[in-house]
Amino acid sequence: MSLLVTGSVGIDTVESPSGRVVDALGGSSVYFAYAASFFTHVRLVGVVGEDCPDGFLDALHANPRIDMSGLEIRAGSKTFRWHGRYQEDVNNRDTVSVELNVLGEAGPKIPPPFRDSRYVFLANTHPALQMALLEQLDAPALVVADTMDLWINGEREALMDLLGRIDALVLNDAEARQLTGLHNVVQAGIEVSRMVRRFVVIKKGEHGSLLFFGERVYPLPGYPSVKVVDPTGAGDCFAGAMMGCLADADQVNSSTLRKAIAYGTVVAGIELEGFSLDRLLTTGREEIDARLEELREIVRF
Amino acid sequence: MSLLVTGSVGIDTVESPSGRVVDALGGSSVYFAYAASFFTHVRLVGVVGEDCPDGFLDALHANPRIDMSGLEIRAGSKTFRWHGRYQEDVNNRDTVSVELNVLGEAGPKIPPPFRDSRYVFLANTHPALQMALLEQLDAPALVVADTMDLWINGEREALMDLLGRIDALVLNDAEARQLTGLHNVVQAGIEVSRMVRRFVVIKKGEHGSLLFFGERVYPLPGYPSVKVVDPTGAGDCFAGAMMGCLADADQVNSSTLRKAIAYGTVVAGIELEGFSLDRLLTTGREEIDARLEELREIVRF
Numbered sequence: 026m027s028l029l030v031t032g033s034v035g036i037d038t039v040e041s042p043s044g045r046v047v048d049a050l051g052g053s054s055v056y057f058a059y060a061a062s063f064f065t066h067v068r069l070v071g072v073v074g075e076d077c078p079d080g081f082l083d084a085l086h087a088n089p090r091i092d093m094s095g096l097e098i099r100a101g102s103k104t105f106r107w108h109g110r111y112q113e114d115v116n117n118r119d120t121v122s123v124e125l126n127v128l129g130e131a132g133p134k135i136p137p138p139f140r141d142s143r144y145v146f147l148a149n150t151h152p153a154l155q156m157a158l159l160e161q162l163d164a165p166a167l168v169v170a171d172t173m174d175l176w177i178n179g180e181r182e183a184l185m186d187l188l189g190r191i192d193a194l195v196l197n198d199a200e201a202r203q204l205t206g207l208h209n210v211v212q213a214g215i216e217v218s219r220m221v222r223r224f225v226v227i228k229k230g231e232h233g234s235l236l237f238f239g240e241r242v243y244p245l246p247g248y249p250s251v252k253v254v255d256p257t258g259a260g261d262c263f264a265g266a267m268m269g270c271l272a273d274a275d276q277v278n279s280s281t282l283r284k285a286i287a288y289g290t291v292v293a294g295i296e297l298e299g300f301s302l303d304r305l306l307t308t309g310r311e312e313i314d315a316r317l318e319e320l321r322e323i324v325r326f
Numbered sequence: 327m328s329l330l331v332t333g334s335v336g337i338d339t340v341e342s343p344s345g346r347v348v349d350a351l352g353g354s355s356v357y358f359a360y361a362a363s364f365f366t367h368v369r370l371v372g373v374v375g376e377d378c379p380d381g382f383l384d385a386l387h388a389n390p391r392i393d394m395s396g397l398e399i400r401a402g403s404k405t406f407r408w409h410g411r412y413q414e415d416v417n418n419r420d421t422v423s424v425e426l427n428v429l430g431e432a433g434p435k436i437p438p439p440f441r442d443s444r445y446v447f448l449a450n451t452h453p454a455l456q457m458a459l460l461e462q463l464d465a466p467a468l469v470v471a472d473t474m475d476l477w478i479n480g481e482r483e484a485l486m487d488l489l490g491r492i493d494a495l496v497l498n499d500a501e502a503r504q505l506t507g508l509h510n511v512v513q514a515g516i517e518v519s520r521m522v523r524r525f526v527v528i529k530k531g532e533h534g535s536l537l538f539f540g541e542r543v544y545p546l547p548g549y550p551s552v553k554v555v556d557p558t559g560a561g562d563c564f565a566g567a568m569m570g571c572l573a574d575a576d577q578v579n580s581s582t583l584r585k586a587i588a589y590g591t592v593v594a595g596i597e598l599e600g601f602s603l604d605r606l607l608t609t610g611r612e613e614i615d616a617r618l619e620e621l622r623e624i625v626r627f
Contacts, residue, residue: 231511
């Protein structure tokens with residue numbers, strides 16, 4: 026079933042204890058789309074500036090399951106840039122610099138051929154822009170969004186409007202606490218699940234995730250990663266694999282959701298073993314499925 | 327198979343956002359023994375002062391599966407006291423006051439009838455005292471210890487001596503990082519498992535645990551607790567249920583260990599729903615087994 030992602034395409038510089046990459050391909054829609062492509066076809070909607078280097082997006086264009094026709098190259102604008110530095114403990118990172126550039130301008134349009142998309146992921150951006158994108162869609166079957174502390178704290182009204190219109194929210198534990206004022210993450214997730222139509226996923230980084238669906242809570246641990254090179258994009262890969270898996274199944278119930286989240290866990294765990302898309306480019310369904318079986322085996326008792 | 331625990335018996339005052347208890351029964355061996363008693367008989371070795379109030383230990387004496395004959399009531403000494411205060415986020419607590427009292431004196435002796443114990447848990451205390459207790463045992467089949475930052479940072483040599491003599495260590499994630507200097511908890515666990523003979527369990531509070539056994543890592547999420555009244559003793563209950571389950575099975579392999587850890591997770595999750603032993607006194611194998619099945623169901627995918 027058709028899957029659409031709207032989100033950022035960025036030029037990332039990342040430093041971590043494992044090394045450094047300069048001007049690498051990044052952005053939420055990029056990680057999402059590549060992760061989703063292991064499961065289904067995915068349509069990408071985003072915008073870059075005319076400074077976007079030749080060949081910068083080759084990895085996406087070369088992937089036959091990613092439809093890049095929704096990428097706008099905006100004349101006179103510059104591409105989003107982000108420079109982050111992970112500390113010795115890679116759970117902590119500092120933002121060295123951010124240049125919003127084109128992300129600070131008008132949002133992209135969803136091309137007419139994409140408006141019939143059934144599965145939709147609105148990656149993190151201003152909730153009013155997420156709403157404007159949502160309103161361009163004909164009749165989506167499942168709309169899931171991501172958000173961040175900036176909008177929770179500063180744009181609550183727009184965010185609450187959006188939440189009332191979407192099926193599910195994916196957010197991290199700190200964000201769930203901010204959104205609800207509740208310290209207990211389980212309580213917070215239950216509260217957030219009352220704000221959306223169908224389900225909530227709280228991501229806890231290395232500690233895994235909690236799914237809130239149908240009055241129940243489903244915890245899953247993270248994949249126990251020995252090698253963490255660069256966690257940038259892991260959350261987007263989690264969401265991409267999850268949504269790709271759901272779109273492929275074209276059913277949203279506790280069974281498909283739990284399997285989708287397990288795939289999200291596994292693909293995120295692979296992605297963080299390299300910088301940028303490095304590991305995504307060298308993995309495939311064989312490795313992903315083997316890891317899924319491994320995860321299933323190690324959480325069993 | 328016979329199970330022995332050595333550890334503290336304390337008079338606890340605890341404040342949490344849910345309320346307050348004053349001069350309540352606490353201490354590592356108390357929580358451990360009660361949790362273990364759901365699975366097997368358990369022998370308690372500890373020491374209190376002559377100030378220990380009448381009836382203070384009734385809950386233990388009334389439990390036919392806890393052998394209290396190893397409890398020393400030391401004339402002229404005072405019982406260990408601890409006063410803790412949990413913050414609004416109950417993952418954080420402040421120690422208001424500690425009176426070591428009898429715990430600062432010579433350790434207890436293991437009574438001759440207990441020396442044939444096969445399964446042994448050395449709850450947290452000075453590693454030299456843990457070693458002295460270990461040396462009083464005839465031929466234990468499985469010796470597991472707990473420790474804390476105080477000994478990791480201040481008594482490393484004694485601790486390393488102990489680790490070389492025991493089968494397994496149970497510790498929390500911060501302690502595993504301190505012990506190894508490694509930030510990645512999975513790497514840290516692998517490193518710690520090289521210091522002991524058989525396995526390591528890293529406890530991550532609400533985020534569950536990681537078992538390191540036989541070159542593999544087994545993650546398990548925490549039970550998703552909505553109601554957290556007082557986490558004091560949850561770690562000791564985890565260890566108690568785990569060891570009780572292992573002693574009952576009288577086999578230590580990946581299958582029995584994983585089931586034992588799942589039981590530890592479940593009993594810890596029940597215990598923190600009340601102050602002191604309140605919830606342990608009102609639960610039983612029926613509720614515990616139902617929660618184990620629930621945990622098995624919700625982590626499945």
